[in-house]
Structures are given as C-alpha cells and as structure tokens.
Amino acid sequence: MVADKGKKSKVAERGEEQDSDHVDGELVLSIEKLQELQDELEKINEEASDKVLEVEQKYNEVRRPVYIRRNEIIQSIPDFWLTAFLSHPALSDLLTEEDQKIFKYLASLDVEDCKDVKSGYSIVFNFSPNPYFEDTKLVKTYSFTEEGTTNITGTTIKWKEGMDIANGNGHEKKGSKRPLTEESFFSWFGETELKNFSDGVTDEVAEIIKEDLWPNPLKYFNNEADEEDFDGDEDDEEKGSEDDEDGDQDDDEEEDDDDS
Amino acid sequence: MVADNGKKSKVAERGEEDSDHVDGELVLSIEKLQEIQDELEKVNEEASDKVLEVEQKYNEIRRPVYVKRNEIIQSIPDFWLTAFLSHPALSDLLTEEDQKIFKYLVSLDVEDCQDLKSGYSIIFNFSPNPYFEDIKLVKTYSFTEEGVTNITGTTIKWKEGMDIANGNGHEKKGNKRPFAEESFFSWFGETQQKNFSDGVTDEVAEIIKEDLWPNPLKYFNNEADEEDFDGDEDDEESEECLLQNFGLPFLGHLQDSKYFMGSEDDEDGEQDDDDEDDDEDDS
Numbered sequence: 001m002v003a004d005k006g007k008k009s010k011v012a013e014r015g016e017e018q019d020s021d022h023v024d025g026e027l028v029l030s031i032e033k034l035q036e037l038q039d040e041l042e043k044i045n046e047e048a049s050d051k052v053l054e055v056e057q058k059y060n061e062v063r064r065p066v067y068i069r070r071n072e073i074i075q076s077i078p079d080f081w082l083t084a085f086l087s088h089p090a091l092s093d094l095l096t097e098e099d100q101k102i103f104k105y106l107a108s109l110d111v112e113d114c115k116d117v118k119s120g121y122s123i124v125f126n127f128s129p130n131p132y133f134e135d136t137k138l139v140k141t142y143s144f145t146e147e148g149t150t151n152i153t154g155t156t157i158k159w160k161e162g163m164d165i166a167n168g169n170g171h172e173k174k175g176s177k178r179p180l181t182e183e184s185f186f187s188w189f190g191e192t193e194l195k196n197f198s199d200g201v202t203d204e205v206a207e208i209i210k211e212d213l214w215p216n217p218l219k220y221f222n223n224e225a226d227e228e229d230f231d232g233d234e235d236d237e238e239k240g241s242e243d244d245e246d247g248d249q250d251d252d253e254e255e256d257d258d259d260s
Numbered sequence: 261m262v263a264d265n266g267k268k269s270k271v272a273e274r275g276e277e278d279s280d281h282v283d284g285e286l287v288l289s290i291e292k293l294q295e296i297q298d299e300l301e302k303v304n305e306e307a308s309d310k311v312l313e314v315e316q317k318y319n320e321i322r323r324p325v326y327v328k329r330n331e332i333i334q335s336i337p338d339f340w341l342t343a344f345l346s347h348p349a350l351s352d353l354l355t356e357e358d359q360k361i362f363k364y365l366v367s368l369d370v371e372d373c374q375d376l377k378s379g380y381s382i383i384f385n386f387s388p389n390p391y392f393e394d395i396k397l398v399k400t401y402s403f404t405e406e407g408v409t410n411i412t413g414t415t416i417k418w419k420e421g422m423d424i425a426n427g428n429g430h431e432k433k434g435n436k437r438p439f440a441e442e443s444f445f446s447w448f449g450e451t452q453q454k455n456f457s458d459g460v461t462d463e464v465a466e467i468i469k470e471d472l473w474p475n476p477l478k479y480f481n482n483e484a485d486e487e488d489f490d491g492d493e494d495d496e497e498s499e500e501c502l503l504q505n506f507g508l509p510f511l512g513h514l515q516d517s518k519y520f521m522g523s524e525d526d527e528d529g530e531q532d533d534d535d536e537d538d539d540e541d542d543s
Contacts, residue, residue: 044318069296
C-alpha cells in the first residue's frame, strides 16, 4: 500500500480492526458455543455419576445382610481372620509375632460403607476380652469431604500395663530396641494424618482390606489351607478343608489335637 | 494316656472321632462360607452389569453432543493443536515438525465400542498435507475377555523424505535425532500387546481419552488466558478473559493458519516469531 501514512494507518486500522474484529467475533462466538457444549457434557457426566452411585448404593444394601450371615459362619472357624491376614501377600508382612498373638482374640472384622457410599467407610476390628487392651472394638474411619479431602479417625487404643506394643513398650521386647520392620500393625490405628485425593492412595492398608480382603477373605484363607492346590483366582467348587485326607498339615498348628 | 498300645490307639482313635467331628464342623462351615462367597460374587457381577448399562446409556447420550462439538471446533483454527500444546503432558510429545503437521489436523475423535467394555479408538482426521497420504490416523484398543489388550495403529504412508517417525524428516537429514525429539507420530506404531496386569496400557491414549477428550476447551483456554485462567472454572470469566487477552498468545497460533484473515501485527506493532505471512510493510 503506497498511501500517506495517516490515511494508510486509518485504512489499515479500519481494515485490521474490522476484519480482525470480524474474525475475532466469529471465533469468540464459536468458543462460546463450545463452552455451552462442554457445560452440557458436564451435566450429562454428573447425571451418569449419580446413576452409577445409585447402583452402588443399592447393591451395597443387598450385600449387607449377606455379610452379616457370613460373619456368623466365620465365628465357627477358629482364627479365620488371622489366617486370612497371614495368607494375604501384602497383609501378612504387617503382623509381628506379638500382633499374631493378639489376633487370636480377633472375633470379627467388618467393613461398613456410609449409606450414601460416597461419604466414606469404617473398618472395624472386634476383639474378645484380652490381656492386651481394654477395647473390644478398634475402628478406623475414612470420611470424604466435598472439597476432596479425607478425614481419618482411629481408636486410641487403651493398652493394658506394659502391653503398648504399638509404641514400642511390649513387655516381650522390654529393654530391646525395636527394629523398624517390627512396627506393630496396631500403630495403623494411630495413623490419622489428613490426606488429599491428589496425594493418590489414601491409606494402602485400608484399601487392601476394603477392596481385596473383605470382598473375599476365603480366597486367602484357602490359600493357607491347601497351599499346593490353590490357584489364587479360582472361586470354584474347591472345598476348603484345612487338612487334606492324606494328612498334610499347615504351618500354623495352633489347635493341635492328638494326631496319629 | 497310660494304657496298653492297643487300647490307647482305640481310645486315641475314638479321640480322632472327636477331631473328625471338629474337622467335620469346620469343613461344613467353610463350605457354607464358600456358598456365601459365591452368592456375593453373583451380586457383584449383577452390580457390575448394571453399572456398565448406565455407562453405555450415557455414552450414547454423549455421542451426538460430541458430533455437534466437532462441528463447532471446525470454526476454531488450530483448536486441537492449541489444546495439545496447552496440556501439561501432551505438549511435551510434539516436536517442532509435529506441530507443523498438526496444523493439518482437522479433528480428533474418541469412539468407544458400543458395549464399552470391548475397547475404543482414537482417530486423528487430517486434511490433505505434504507429509503423508493418509487423511485418517487411527489407534485402536481391543480388550479381550482374558484380560489382554490388542492394539492396532495406522501404518502411516509417509510422503518422500517425510518419515519423521523414523528419523527421516528432511529437516533433520543427516543429523541424528536426539531421544527427546521422537516424533509424536511414532505412537501409531506402538502396538505391542499388553496385559491388564501390566497396569497402564498406553499412557498417551489414557490421557487423550480420559483427560483431553472430555474437555479440551479447558486446556485450549489455558493457552488463551495464561495469567487469569483457573483450570476448573467454566464460568463467564473465561470468555471475558479471552477477549481481554485476545492478543499475542492466541493470535500467535493463528497467523500461519489459512483461516486467519487478519494481520499479524497488533496496533502497537508487536510481532510474533513466526512471521511467515509477511505481506505488509510495517510501520
């Protein structure tokens, strides 16, 4: 363009502003329409999430009475949860020798979701009266807030005299320094540090118990009962007797009857 | 027990009857427990099926919205390129050469199988371009019942001297490509079979499907108003910011675009780096 600067700039300006305003205007319009569609998608996604949550809530209620029945049957299987824990690849590492003795008083385990499922859940260990602590119920509770944080509460265990193994005062080890790997499982109840979703896994032990052990503990219990035969993922007709007919015995022989 | 061996063993045997009795009860309990687990498994399967039904239903509802969205995106030049470059993870995957190719990217599409559980495809639609013959580059993930993921990807028909996915880009002719300069397009050739147990199947695919595809505008806007944008806000602020910041950062991407009719110069005469369409005398 070879015009005088004044005119050129005016024309250029008008050209630039009007044309680019025009282009920008269309662009802005498109982006606005796009935003509307994203809003529409977001509504759809929320509706989908709500519906999925409804399904999960419904089936949680269906499962509840089954878990109660299961708990009753487990009462007739000595050391069921102890055995299941010890047979679980990850959980077995968490129990010290002393912990295992305490677990013999473990009457039942329970995992309870909040009714709405999304607010959180509790893991409940029910104990019979024992020489270690006063409590008959040790609970750890996870509450999910709308903001995305998780509040954790855990029973402060009322240890009996000289029994506080969770804090290194077990009478067995009196005077000895506890190596790190010998941390008691029961210290888990005291780990209530606040976590964010963005931190990833809230509490690995809780997740394993809730998502893996609780749905099917028999799978792990059986693993112990017939180590050679059991194939981790099978839930088939296989019976779960502790001793096979040919007299194979398991390592943890806590109820020794007179054998031939 | 202090009895003669014969008697003792008999008593012991009878004692065994006791332990048989105990074992018998035990076996019974465990069998009942197994039945309960079987019952729980049925309940869980039913729950999974119902959840899948919900997800299938809503996928069908989303489909026409995605189609409409695609049409609108056509009027936004370099939308997907911009969104890619604004995504914290994906931006690292595009080399300079890739970005040039992406200017020919017309649309992106993520399509689930109708039943959802069998898999999905990620489709890049291109306009005719000097780099490859294809107008559609697809990567497909198929989930089998056994837990294996089969992956297929378009074998790109690169034009002469353009095969940058294999280090033959004419730009870098003769130079060895450093690792970080691996072309994004080599992703289409990564089709090794995976198992669920291996964990994440294909991170790029997951990011595109789960993060970019549901809301690419979030990332696109991030580019447009870098200072003001608060990642999770979908309110009117983003539009205002767009207008306010509708200057350098955004226009920078437009100037090479065939859609852009305006000039590359702002009123105050600022210029971008890539001045390829210089047709004006600057003041």
